Amino acid sequence: MSDERPDRDDSARPDTVRIGVLGCGNVGGALVDLVATQADAVERRCGIRLEVARVSVRNLSAQRDVDLPDGVLTRDSHGVVSDPDVDLVVEAIGGIEPARGLILEALAHGKPVVTANKELLANCGAELYAAADAAGRDLLFEAAVAGGIPIMRALRESLYGEPITRVMGIINGTTNFILTKMTDAVLAGGEGDYAATLAEAQALGYAERDPTADVEGYDAGAKAAIIATAAFGAKVVQGDVYHEGISRVTGAEIAIADRLGYCVKLLGIIERDPTSEEVSVRVHPAMVPLQHPLANVRDSFNAVFVEGDFADSLMFFGRGAGGAPTASAVFGDVVDAARNLRNDTHGSIGALHDAVIRPIDETEAEYLLGLDVADQPGVLHAVTGVFAGHGVSIRVAEQEGNGPDARLVFITHSALESAVQATVRELRGLEVVRNVGGLLRVVGG
Amino acid sequence: MSDERPDRDDSARPDTVRIGVLGCGNVGGALVDLVATQADAVERRCGIRLEVARVSVRNLSAQRDVDLPDGVLTRDSHGVVSDPDVDLVVEAIGGIEPARGLILEALAHGKPVVTANKELLANCGAELYAAADAAGRDLLFEAAVAGGIPIMRALRESLYGEPITRVMGIINGTTNFILTKMTDAVLAGGEGDYAATLAEAQALGYAERDPTADVEGYDAGAKAAIIATAAFGAKVVQGDVYHEGISRVTGAEIAIADRLGYCVKLLGIIERDPTSEEVSVRVHPAMVPLQHPLANVRDSFNAVFVEGDFADSLMFFGRGAGGAPTASAVFGDVVDAARNLRNDTHGSIGALHDAVIRPIDETEAEYLLGLDVADQPGVLHAVTGVFAGHGVSIRVAEQEGNGPDARLVFITHSALESAVQATVRELRGLEVVRNVGGLLRVVGG
Numbered sequence: 065m066s067d068e069r070p071d072r073d074d075s076a077r078p079d080t081v082r083i084g085v086l087g088c089g090n091v092g093g094a095l096v097d098l099v100a101t102q103a104d105a106v107e108r109r110c111g112i113r114l115e116v117a118r119v120s121v122r123n124l125s126a127q128r129d130v131d132l133p134d135g136v137l138t139r140d141s142h143g144v145v146s147d148p149d150v151d152l153v154v155e156a157i158g159g160i161e162p163a164r165g166l167i168l169e170a171l172a173h174g175k176p177v178v179t180a181n182k183e184l185l186a187n188c189g190a191e192l193y194a195a196a197d198a199a200g201r202d203l204l205f206e207a208a209v210a211g212g213i214p215i216m217r218a219l220r221e222s223l224y225g226e227p228i229t230r231v232m233g234i235i236n237g238t239t240n241f242i243l244t245k246m247t248d249a250v251l252a253g254g255e256g257d258y259a260a261t262l263a264e265a266q267a268l269g270y271a272e273r274d275p276t277a278d279v280e281g282y283d284a285g286a287k288a289a290i291i292a293t294a295a296f297g298a299k300v301v302q303g304d305v306y307h308e309g310i311s312r313v314t315g316a317e318i319a320i321a322d323r324l325g326y327c328v329k330l331l332g333i334i335e336r337d338p339t340s341e342e343v344s345v346r347v348h349p350a351m352v353p354l355q356h357p358l359a360n361v362r363d364s365f366n367a368v369f370v371e372g373d374f375a376d377s378l379m380f381f382g383r384g385a386g387g388a389p390t391a392s393a394v395f396g397d398v399v400d401a402a403r404n405l406r407n408d409t410h411g412s413i414g415a416l417h418d419a420v421i422r423p424i425d426e427t428e429a430e431y432l433l434g435l436d437v438a439d440q441p442g443v444l445h446a447v448t449g450v451f452a453g454h455g456v457s458i459r460v461a462e463q464e465g466n467g468p469d470a471r472l473v474f475i476t477h478s479a480l481e482s483a484v485q486a487t488v489r490e491l492r493g494l495e496v497v498r499n500v501g502g503l504l505r506v507v508g509g
Numbered sequence: 510m511s512d513e514r515p516d517r518d519d520s521a522r523p524d525t526v527r528i529g530v531l532g533c534g535n536v537g538g539a540l541v542d543l544v545a546t547q548a549d550a551v552e553r554r555c556g557i558r559l560e561v562a563r564v565s566v567r568n569l570s571a572q573r574d575v576d577l578p579d580g581v582l583t584r585d586s587h588g589v590v591s592d593p594d595v596d597l598v599v600e601a602i603g604g605i606e607p608a609r610g611l612i613l614e615a616l617a618h619g620k621p622v623v624t625a626n627k628e629l630l631a632n633c634g635a636e637l638y639a640a641a642d643a644a645g646r647d648l649l650f651e652a653a654v655a656g657g658i659p660i661m662r663a664l665r666e667s668l669y670g671e672p673i674t675r676v677m678g679i680i681n682g683t684t685n686f687i688l689t690k691m692t693d694a695v696l697a698g699g700e701g702d703y704a705a706t707l708a709e710a711q712a713l714g715y716a717e718r719d720p721t722a723d724v725e726g727y728d729a730g731a732k733a734a735i736i737a738t739a740a741f742g743a744k745v746v747q748g749d750v751y752h753e754g755i756s757r758v759t760g761a762e763i764a765i766a767d768r769l770g771y772c773v774k775l776l777g778i779i780e781r782d783p784t785s786e787e788v789s790v791r792v793h794p795a796m797v798p799l800q801h802p803l804a805n806v807r808d809s810f811n812a813v814f815v816e817g818d819f820a821d822s823l824m825f826f827g828r829g830a831g832g833a834p835t836a837s838a839v840f841g842d843v844v845d846a847a848r849n850l851r852n853d854t855h856g857s858i859g860a861l862h863d864a865v866i867r868p869i870d871e872t873e874a875e876y877l878l879g880l881d882v883a884d885q886p887g888v889l890h891a892v893t894g895v896f897a898g899h900g901v902s903i904r905v906a907e908q909e910g911n912g913p914d915a916r917l918v919f920i921t922h923s924a925l926e927s928a929v930q931a932t933v934r935e936l937r938g939l940e941v942v943r944n945v946g947g948l949l950r951v952v953g954g
Contacts, residue, residue: 108859212821214663221845223659225543372837373833376828376831377826379826380824380826381822382820388819396666399666412555
C-alpha cells in the first residue's frame with residue numbers, strides 16, 4: 065500500500081493487522097479458527113493480512129482445540145491491550161470487570177475494540193462509546209445482540225437517518241426454543257407443559273442448569289437496552305427495561321392463541337413516541353399473528369423486526385448464539401475495524417442523549433389472561449366484575465375444562481397496562497381464583 | 510471539525526455535503542424529502558450537514574411534489590456531475606445510458622456515487638466498481654437489490670469474510686404479490702387463476718401494464734447477478750442468469766404443494782460449489798417448506814436468505830420497492846458516503862475474479878411437474894415411461910379431475926436438470942399430453 069499512498073503516514077495503515085484476543089472460550093476459540101481459515105480470502109479481497117498475535121486465557125494448561133504458535137497464549141490480559149505488537153483487541157471474556165477496564169485501556173492505547181459483551185454494553189455502553197469516539201477508534205459489538213445477525217450494523221449505518229418507530233425482537237434463543245417445542249406439542253394434541261419442555265431444553269443444551277437469566281427475560285432485557293440505544297440515540301440501560309419471562313406461559317394459552325390465529329413469542333419491544341420522545345423498552349411474552357414474519361422464527365433462531373417511517377418494515381433473522389455464528393459476527397467487525405484502522409477512521413453510533421423512559425404502566429395493548437378457577441356458580445360473574453371495576457373491557461371470554469381443571473381465558477380490548485395490572489392483583493385476591501397465568505399482549509397487527 | 514483536526518486537509522472533510530441528484534421521479538423525489546426532514550437529525554448525530562444542491566430532470570415544467578429552492582432544478586445532468594459545488598452524486602434515472610457515463614464522470618471528478626440502478630449494475634457492474642476503486646470513492650447501491658433491505662451492506666461488510674454457500678431470495682415484489690394472492694385463493698377453496706390474479710395486481714398497481722420483466726424473472730435475474738457478484742466476488746452479469754417466471758404456475762400446483770407442506774415462491778438462487786468454485790445463478794418458481802422463514806414473506810415484501818459456513822442461516826426481510834423504502838436505502842448510502850468522504854476513505858466490494866458459471870443443466874433438485882392429459886386408458890403408463898426413459902425416478906404421482914380436466918401431478922426424487930428437461934420435451938410431444946405446466950423445484954429443506 066505504501067507505494068500507492070506516499071502521502072500517508074504508514075504506521076496508521078498497516079497491511080497486517082495483529083489481533084489480541086481476550087478470552088479463548090466458545091467465541092474466542094471460534095474466532096481464532098475463523099481468522100486462520102479466512103485470512104487468505106480477506107487478504108485477496110482487501111489487501112489486509114489478519115493475524116492472531118496474542119490470546120489471553122485464565123488457565124494456560126487447559127485443553128484447547130485451537131492451534132496457536134508458541135508464545136501467543138498468555139495469562140496477562142493487561143499485557144495484551146498495551147502490547148505495541150497488538151493493533152486491534154477482541155474482548156471475549158464477558159462480564160463487567162475486568163472487561164470494562166481492559167476495553168478502556170485498549171482504546172486509550174489507540175487500539176480499536178470488538179466485543180460480544182452484552183452485559184457490559186447494556187450497563188456501561190454510553191461510557192464506552194464515548195471513550196471510543198474520544199480515542200477516534202472503533203468499538204464494534206455486532207455479536208452482543210442476536211449473535212450472527214447484523215442488526216447493529218443496520219441500525220448504525222443503513223438506518224442511520226431513518227426515523228425508527230418500533231423494534232420487536234425475538235432475541236433469546238432458549239426461550240424461543242422452549243416456546244416452539246411447547247407449541248409443536250400443543251398442535252400435536254399434547255399438553256405443552258412448560259416445566260417438562262424446559263427440562264428437555266436443558267438436556268439438549270439449549271438451556272442452562274440455572275435458566276433464570278434466559279427464561280425470566282433478563283438476557284433479552286440487556287439486548288433490548290443496547291438496541292434502544294442504537295435505534296434512538298438514547299442512553300438506555302438494562303435497569304430501564306421492564307421484563308417478564310415465559311415461566312408462566314401455559315399450553316392452554318398457546319392453544320387459544322393458535323385458535324385465534326396467533327403464536328406466542330417472547331419479544332423485546334422498543335418503541336418511541338414521536339411527539340413526547342418517550343421511549344418504552346420492555347420484554348414480555350406476546351401473541352404474534354401467524355402470518356407475521358416473526359411467527360416463522362422457530363427453535364433457537366433469533367429475529368429483529370424494525371419499523372420505520374420510510375423503510376416501512378424490515379426483519380433480520382439468524383442464529384442468536386453459538387460459537388460459530390457469534391464468531392462470524394465478531395469476524396465481520398474485525399475486518400471492518402481493520403479496514404477503518406488502515407484508513408485511520410472509525411465508525412460511531414453518534415452522540416447520545418438522555419432517555420425519557422415511559423413506565424410500563426402507561427403503555428396500551430390488548431391482553432390475553434388465563435385463570436384457573438373453582439368450578440362453582442357465580443365465578444364468571446365475580447371475575448368479570450373485577451375487569452369492569454378497573455375499566456377493562458372484555459373482547460373474548462372462554463371456559464375450558466370442568467371441576468378442578470376449570471380454566472377461564474379472556475382477551476381484552478385495548479387497555480392501559482396499569483388498569484390490567486390492577487385487575488390481575490385483585491383477581492389474585494379472589495377466593496374462587498386458584499391461579500392467575502401470565503399476561504400475553506397482542507402485538508404486530 | 511477543522512479546529513479538532515488541524516493535521517487534515519479540510520477540503521476533503523466537508524461538514525456540509527452537497528448532493529447532486531440525477532432524476533426526480535419516485536426515488537429521487539422521496540430522497541429529496543428525506544434529506545429535508547432528516548438533515549437535522551443526521552447533523553446532530555454525526556456533525557455532517559446534508560444539502561440537496563442540484564437536481565437534474567428531463568422536463569423543468571413538470572408538476573412535482575418536492576419543494577426546492579430556485580436554481581436547484583436543471584436539465585443539464587453533465588453539469589451536475591461536474592459541478593464543483595456538488596460533493597456527492599445520487600443517480601436515480603435508471604437504464605444503462607446515460608447513467609453509466611454520468612456515474613463514470615462523477616467518479617472521475619472525485620465524487621462518490623449512490624445508485625439504485627439494477628439494470629446498469631447487473632450488466633456493467635465490474636467496470637463501475639473498478640472505476641470507483643480507482644477513484645478512491647464510494648459507489649454504493651443498496652437500493653438496487655431488494656429496495657429498502659440492507660442486504661448489500663451485509664454482504665459487503667458483515668459477511669465480508671464469511672464463506673457463503675447459498676443465497677435464496679424473494680427479490681421481486683410483483684410476482685410475490687401474485688403468488689400470495691393465488692395461494693390465498695386456493696386455500697380459501699378458489700381456483701387461484703394466474704391470469705385473473707395478474708389482472709388484479711395490475712389494477713392495484715402492483716404489476717406493470719407490460720408485466721414481462723417481472724413475471725418472467727428478468728428483474729429478479731438482474732438482482733441475482735448483483736447479489737452473486739457481491740457474495741462470491743465473482744463477475745456475474747445478467748446474461749449469466751438462468752430464469753423462468755411464474756406465468757405457468759397453476760392453482761392446482763399450489764394446492765398440491767400446500768398438501769405436501771410447501772408454498773410456491775419465485776426464488777433467485779445463488780450457489781457456489783466449494784470444490785469446483787463453479788457458481789450457479791438462477792431464477793425459478795420453487796416449493797418452499799411452510800415452516801421456512803421465506804414462507805411467511807407475503808404480498809409484495811422481499812427477503813433474502815443467506816447460508817454461510819459460520820453464520821449458519823441469515824434472512825433479511827423488507828420492502829423491495831416503492832419510493833419511500835427505496836429512498837430510505839439510498840439515504841443510508843448517502844450518509845455512509847458522506848461520512849467516508851469527510852474521512853477521505855471509501856468502501857469497496859473488493860477485487861473481483863472471473864466467474865465460472867455452472868449451466869442449469871448440471872444442477873440437481875426434486876421437481877414437481879403438472880400435466881393436462883387426455884382422460885383415456887394407458888395415459889399414466891405412457892407418461893411414466895417417458896420419465897423412466899430419462900432415468901428420472903418418481904416419488905409421488907397423483908391424478909386430479911376427470912374427462913377434459915384430467916391432470917397428472919408428479920414429484921420426482923432428486924434428479925439432474927438436463928434429464929428432467931429432456932423428460933419435459935418428450936412429454937410435450939406426446940399426443941395424450943395437452944399441456945405441460947411449469948416445473949417447480951423443491952428448495953430449502
